Amino acid sequence: MALRSRISGTGSCVPRKVVTNQDLERIVDTSDSWISSRTGIKERRVSVGETTVVMAVKAARNALKSADISAKEIDLVVVGTVTPEMIFPSTACLVQSQLGIKSGAAAFDVSAACSGFLYALDAADKYIKAGAAKKALVIGVDQFSRIIDWKDRSTCVLFGDGAGAVVLSAGEGERGVLSSVIHSDGRHWEMLYAPGSIQPSHFEEKAANDYYVKMNGNETFKLAVRTMGKAITDIIEDAGLATEDIALLIPHQANIRIINATKERLKLPDDRVFTNIEKYGNTSAGSIPLALDEAVRAGRVKDGDIVVFVSFGGGLTWGATVVRW
Numbered sequence: 225m226a227l228r229s230r231i232s233g234t235g236s237c238v239p240r241k242v243v244t245n246q247d248l249e250r251i252v253d254t255s256d257s258w259i260s261s262r263t264g265i266k267e268r269r270v271s272v273g274e275t276t277v278v279m280a281v282k283a284a285r286n287a288l289k290s291a292d293i294s295a296k297e298i299d300l301v302v303v304g305t306v307t308p309e310m311i312f313p314s315t316a317c318l319v320q321s322q323l324g325i326k327s328g329a330a331a332f333d334v335s336a337a338c339s340g341f342l343y344a345l346d347a348a349d350k351y352i353k354a355g356a357a358k359k360a361l362v363i364g365v366d367q368f369s370r371i372i373d374w375k376d377r378s379t380c381v382l383f384g385d386g387a388g389a390v391v392l393s394a395g396e397g398e399r400g401v402l403s404s405v406i407h408s409d410g411r412h413w414e415m416l417y418a419p420g421s422i423q424p425s426h427f428e429e430k431a432a433n434d435y436y437v438k439m440n441g442n443e444t445f446k447l448a449v450r451t452m453g454k455a456i457t458d459i460i461e462d463a464g465l466a467t468e469d470i471a472l473l474i475p476h477q478a479n480i481r482i483i484n485a486t487k488e489r490l491k492l493p494d495d496r497v498f499t500n501i502e503k504y505g506n507t508s509a510g511s512i513p514l515a516l517d518e519a520v521r522a523g524r525v526k527d528g529d530i531v532v533f534v535s536f537g538g539g540l541t542w543g544a545t546v547v548r549w
C-alpha cells in the first residue's frame with residue numbers, strides 16, 4: 225500500500241499583546257467600523273519579544289505534544305516564513321537546534337508569503353511519500369509587525385503575528401494527505417511585496433530605501449477570490465471527491481469578504497468553513513495552521529472528515545490540500 229502523510233499533531237502560538245481596532249484608531253486615520261465591515265478583523269496579536277523563532281518553537285512544541293512524540297523522532301523540519309530572524313541560518317535550523325532535533329535531520333525554509341505553510345506542507349508530504357522522511361515538523365510562522373508600515377492605514381490594519389505547526393507521520397491506510405498542489409505566477413509580483421532590507425539588485429530605483437509591505441488591495445482581492453475558488457474545485461476533483469464531501473474548509477484568513485465569496489462560489493454552508501480572522505487578522509504563513517489547531521482543539525474536526533486547506537499570497541502564490549482526517 226502507498227505511503228501517506230498523516231497529520232498526527234497540531235499546535236500554535238500567538239503573541240500575548242492584543243491590538244484592537246480601537247487601538248489602531250489612535251495611530252492612523254481609521255475606524256473600528258471601517259476595519260470590521262471591510263475585513264472582518266476586530267483585533268490582532270503583535271509580538272513583544274515573541275520573535276519568529278520563539279513563536280515557531282512554541283507552536284512546534286505544542287504540535288509534538290499533541291502528536292505524543294519526542295522531538296528526537298523528527299527527521300525533517302520545513303518552515304514557511306517570509307519574516308525570518310536572520311538571512312541565514314534558516315528558521316528551520318534554529319528550530320531544530322532549540323528543540324533538540326537530531327543532528328543529520330533535514331531542515332529548510334520556504335518563502336511563499338501567505339502560502340508559506342501550504343508550500344511547506346506540500347514539500348514535506350512529497351518527502352514522506354517518497355520514503356525520504358518518516359516524521360516531519362511543518363511550521364507556518366510570520367511576524368508581519370516587523371515589515372508593516374504602521375503609518376500606512378491601507379496595510380497596517382490587515383496583518384498580525386502568529387504561528388502554527390503540524391507533525392506529519394508516514395503511514396499506510398486511507399487517512400492523511402489525499403492531494404496537494406502549489407502554484408505561482410511571478411508576473412503579478414508587484415501586487416503584494418515587501419522589498420526588505422537587502423539592497424535590491426534589479427529593483428534598485430524603486431525600492432532602495434523602501435522597506436515595508438506594499439499592496440494593491442483591490443486587485444489582490446479579486447485574484448484571491450477567483451484563484452482560491454478554482455484551486456478548491458480542482459483539488460477536490462483530483463482527489464475523486466465533490467464539494468459536498470468537504471466537512472471543513474480552512475482557508476487563509478486574509479479578509480472575511482474573500483472567505484465569504486469563496487464559500488458562496490462553492491455553495492458551502494457556514495458551519496463547513498472555519499474562520500478566526502476576527503481575533504488575529506492575516507498572520508500570513510501562520511494563518512492556516514493556527515486556524516487548523518483552533519479547529520482541532522474546538523472539536524470541529526472528526527476522524528474520517530475531509531478537510532481542505534486553501535491559500536493565496538504574495539508571489540503570487542497559491543495552493544490547496546485535501547486531507548482525510
Ligand SMILES: CC(C)(COP(=O)(O)OP(=O)(O)OC[C@H]1O[C@@H](n2cnc3c(N)ncnc32)[C@H](O)[C@@H]1OP(=O)(O)O)[C@@H](O)C(=O)NCCC(=O)NCCS
Nearest residue numbers: 254255258262338377378381441442444445478479536537
Ligand atoms: C484592503 C481592502 C480591505 C480594502 O477594501 P476596499 O473595500 O477594497 O476599499 P478601497 O481600497 O476601495 O478603499 C476605499 C476607501 O477606504 C479608504 N481606506 C483604506 N484603508 C482604510 C482604513 N484602514 N481605514 C479607513 N479608510 C481606509 C481608502 O483610502 C478609500 O478611500 P477613498 O474612497 O476616499 O479613496 C481590500 O481591498 C482587501 O482586503 N484586499 C485584499 C488584501 C489582502 O487580502 N491581502 C493579503 C493577501 S494574502
